[in-house]
Amino acid sequence: MAKRDNRLRREEKTILAMIRIYCRGHHRHKKESLCPECQELLAYAERRLDKCPFGSDKPTCAQCAVHCYKADIRRQVRQVMQYAGPRMIWRHPYLAIMHLLNQWNTKKTQG
Template sequence: MAKSSRIEKEKRIIEMMIRLYCHRHHDRNGTLCDDCKELLDYAQTRLSRCPFGDRKSSCRHCRIHCYSPAMRHKIRVVMRYSGPRMLFFTPIEFLKHL
């Protein structure tokens, strides 16, 4: 089994965070609302195009901010809510993320 790249791991984690946020705030039937789907697509596109690749630091500490200000605000809201709750819903992923 091939080892996942850092970018692929971050894509998985951001998807879990957005799904958790959307499930608790917007939609309870297991699908993402349009706003959260747009945010997920945007985040995954930005991660795919990261110029640092697997050597990247966390986006918060990056010297290149590739998110637009509006999307950066949205992702911060999602992370602020979902980050602490990941411990209860996906404890293994939470510990790996730390």
């Protein structure tokens, strides 16, 4: 397992940070942890990243040609990103920029 790569780690961190922001804003979850619903979403996202066939060559999920997310989950993730995206700039500027958030909103929306 040479480098189970920075890229994926970063993407994991990004999605965690975003779900946290979203959860706190929408579900009024007080602790550092996530509510069960958001935890499930995160777990799903992490499983997808683990199984990603592109490994370290992976584009960000938003740009990826393989739509491995189920449609309804994708919708959920998109909501999270739309909400958390602008807020990420303040809390996690590095992650936010690296992730190229807009991709989620501007790519094809069907699915």
